[in-house]
Amino acid sequence: MLTILFDGIAYGMLLFVLASGLSVTLGLMNFINLAHGSFAMAGAYVTVFLVNRLGFPFFISLPMAFLASAAIGFLFERTLYVHVYKKPHLDQVLFTIGLVFMSVAAADYVMGSSQVFVQVPDYLQGQFEVSGIGIGRYRLLIIVLCGLLTIALQFILAKTRFGSRLRAAVDDSRVARGLGINVNWVFSLTFAFGSGLAGLGGALGAEILGLDPTFPLKFMIYFLIVVTVGGTSSITGPFVASLLLGIGDVAGKYYVPTLGSFVIYTIMIVVLIWRPQGLFARAASR
Amino acid sequence: MLPPPIAIRVATEWLSARARWQPLEVAFWLVAFAAIWLFPDRHLILTEIAWLGLFALSLDLILGYAGIISLGHAAFFGLGAYTAALLAKYEIVNEPVLALLVAGLAAMALGFVTSFLVLRGSDLTRLMVTLGVALVLRELANRYGWLTGGADGLQGVSIKPVLGMFRFDMFGHTGYAYCLIVLFVLFLIARRLVNSPFGLSLMSVKGNPLRSSAIGISVDARLVAIYTVAAGYAGVAGALLAQTTSFASLEVFSFDRSADLLLVLIIGGAGYLYGGLIGAIIFKFMQDYLSALTPQYWPFWIGLVLVVIVLVGRDRISSWTAPIRRVTAHLNWRALMRRLTVSVRERRSP
Numbered sequence A: 001m002l003t004i005l006f007d008g009i010a011y012g013m014l015l016f017v018l019a020s021g022l023s024v025t026l027g028l029m030n031f032i033n034l035a036h037g038s039f040a041m042a043g044a045y046v047t048v049f050l051v052n053r054l055g056f057p058f059f060i061s062l063p064m065a066f067l068a069s070a071a072i073g074f075l076f077e078r079t080l081y082v083h084v085y086k087k088p089h090l091d092q093v094l095f096t097i098g099l100v101f102m103s104v105a106a107a108d109y110v111m112g113s114s115q116v117f118v119q120v121p122d123y124l125q126g127q128f129e130v131s132g133i134g135i136g137r138y139r140l141l142i143i144v145l146c147g148l149l150t151i152a153l154q155f156i157l158a159k160t161r162f163g164s165r166l167r168a169a170v171d172d173s174r175v176a177r178g179l180g181i182n183v184n185w186v187f188s189l190t191f192a193f194g195s196g197l198a199g200l201g202g203a204l205g206a207e208i209l210g211l212d213p214t215f216p217l218k219f220m221i222y223f224l225i226v227v228t229v230g231g232t233s234s235i236t237g238p239f240v241a242s243l244l245l246g247i248g249d250v251a252g253k254y255y256v257p258t259l260g261s262f263v264i265y266t267i268m269i270v271v272l273i274w275r276p277q278g279l280f281a282r283a284a285s286r
Numbered sequence B: 001m002l003p004p005p006i007a008i009r010v011a012t013e014w015l016s017a018r019a020r021w022q023p024l025e026v027a028f029w030l031v032a033f034a035a036i037w038l039f040p041d042r043h044l045i046l047t048e049i050a051w052l053g054l055f056a057l058s059l060d061l062i063l064g065y066a067g068i069i070s071l072g073h074a075a076f077f078g079l080g081a082y083t084a085a086l087l088a089k090y091e092i093v094n095e096p097v098l099a100l101l102v103a104g105l106a107a108m109a110l111g112f113v114t115s116f117l118v119l120r121g122s123d124l125t126r127l128m129v130t131l132g133v134a135l136v137l138r139e140l141a142n143r144y145g146w147l148t149g150g151a152d153g154l155q156g157v158s159i160k161p162v163l164g165m166f167r168f169d170m171f172g173h174t175g176y177a178y179c180l181i182v183l184f185v186l187f188l189i190a191r192r193l194v195n196s197p198f199g200l201s202l203m204s205v206k207g208n209p210l211r212s213s214a215i216g217i218s219v220d221a222r223l224v225a226i227y228t229v230a231a232g233y234a235g236v237a238g239a240l241l242a243q244t245t246s247f248a249s250l251e252v253f254s255f256d257r258s259a260d261l262l263l264v265l266i267i268g269g270a271g272y273l274y275g276g277l278i279g280a281i282i283f284k285f286m287q288d289y290l291s292a293l294t295p296q297y298w299p300f301w302i303g304l305v306l307v308v309i310v311l312v313g314r315d316r317i318s319s320w321t322a323p324i325r326r327v328t329a330h331l332n333w334r335a336l337m338r339r340l341t342v343s344v345r346e347r348r349s350p
Helices: A002-029 A035-054 A058-079 A090-112 A137-159 A163-170 A172-179 A183-209 A215-230 A236-255 A262-274 B004-019 B023-039 B040-065 B074-089 B096-115 B121-144 B173-194 B197-207 B209-214 B219-245 B255-266 B274-293 B298-312 B315-349
Strands: A128-129 A135-136
Touching: A002 A135, A002 A137, A002 A215, A002 A236, A002 B096, A035 A090, A035 A183, A035 A215, A035 B173, A035 B197, A058 A183, A058 A262, A090 B255, A090 B298, A090 B315, A128 A236, A128 B004, A128 B209, A135 A137, A135 B121, A135 B298, A137 A163, A137 A183, A137 A215, A163 A172, A163 B040, A172 A183, A172 A262, A172 B004, A215 A236, A215 A262, A215 B173, A215 B255, A236 A262, A262 B121, B023 B040, B023 B173, B040 B173, B040 B219, B040 B274, B074 B096, B074 B255, B096 B121, B096 B219, B121 B255, B173 B197, B197 B209, B209 B219, B209 B274, B255 B298, B274 B298, B274 B315
Parallel strands: none
Antiparallel strands: A128 A135
């Protein structure tokens, strides 16, 4: 029972790191980015390539995954995404679906269509017991790392100058522009950082979630659930939503495996009908 | 201001001018029907084009005329497909046309129920909800494997002859004629629908829901109505697929199907009914060509087409048929205006 809770928390934390970038993108530019999972996949494949093929240590490959995804994200944002912000939502959806299809086929072409795993070092495998709770070492690592990242994110958002600029831009980008904040630049950096986080999450999660070229399609709905249910106005909302989703999904699959993800999707629909702005959103100001 | 009787007459004339058949439309359907005799060896792909066109037409009704973005239109398509396949497999309804009706009605019922979910919320909420509905149905179909065959698909379906006379053959000869006739009949109904005052009010809802309700259009009721109708169309399209292939699998609910459908409609252009049909023709031939070229990677090219369409500008691409339409519309407008001025003058002269 507690083991499930533990696994659920690890899963939820992972989802949060994967999806946190998306929540900022959506909140800041009101931009529907369905291709977020593609950046996560890029990070995961970078790790797989570095560790399995070139024999890099696992812990060095993680920051590399972050940097690689952030770089790709930055490049795409500057060259392609900027043209689509002002377009209607239908265009954004079409555009990002197109990117997803392309990334899926490209990953298939470069890395092959079979599922791959990262060779995690031996000392991270297996599990130990603390007062009857089975704790997987790797999952513990995920919780610790993602926990630290969450605290760091919260700190950046709440205490730094960049964080306050970002919050100002999310709250009202027009006024923020008027105050001399370069919103486009803030957005580019945030987009790159969010993509990097997604890449890191993908690298960490490749072991648990399973990595194959359809990754962006399979987990798209999960990222979107985190963001829409959690709301886009803070990172606490998505954080709580990810934990709930992670625990709910793991518990659901353990106790009622036949129902599959049915429960999750139904709850999502109910929540969205009940609170279209998300569970934890402030009253919409716009 | 024109006095009321004349205003009504002007409005009616305007509506009937909109609804008038243009030569290009007639030519389109003549070619489509002539294909039954002209291209007997391409009937399999033409069959696919026919049901895909109907499916895209259904999306056009809600996207092009009511402005609802849906990423889960496959839900209704899949429900129709499974309904038709199950009816045939357990020999509940043996006659395909009747089974088609039942499948359409089942999808309409689902559309009616779920339409209340898309009334509220932003585009993103609608996206998520429609996607969620399709996913839930897929999970259900997977869960009740004893009924639907689960991941293996529903096998052992044998479709009886249409109207008890025309047997489905492996070359798709019957299939194409059957799908085309169904498509044509449903197209006529859709055409009547969007050219009616109801269709006009839908377009005003799409333009601005707030103002529409201010001039007395009940926005929610219109959206529920058109969503229900579109769901029925999608259901019939799914049923056509199931009947012409004697098979239904979980893939009918897949996200790819809903996403491809958006592409089909966007290629042809939304909001004038023919967009879905033209898009289906282009999409199917493109798919045929590309998947022969690179069987495994053809989604890449689909994705590329989507990205390019958006970057170049959707209106610019989808308006490639506009010059032709403009010419024909222009001709009709002039004739119409001439007759209007004459009729108004006649009214005023005595």
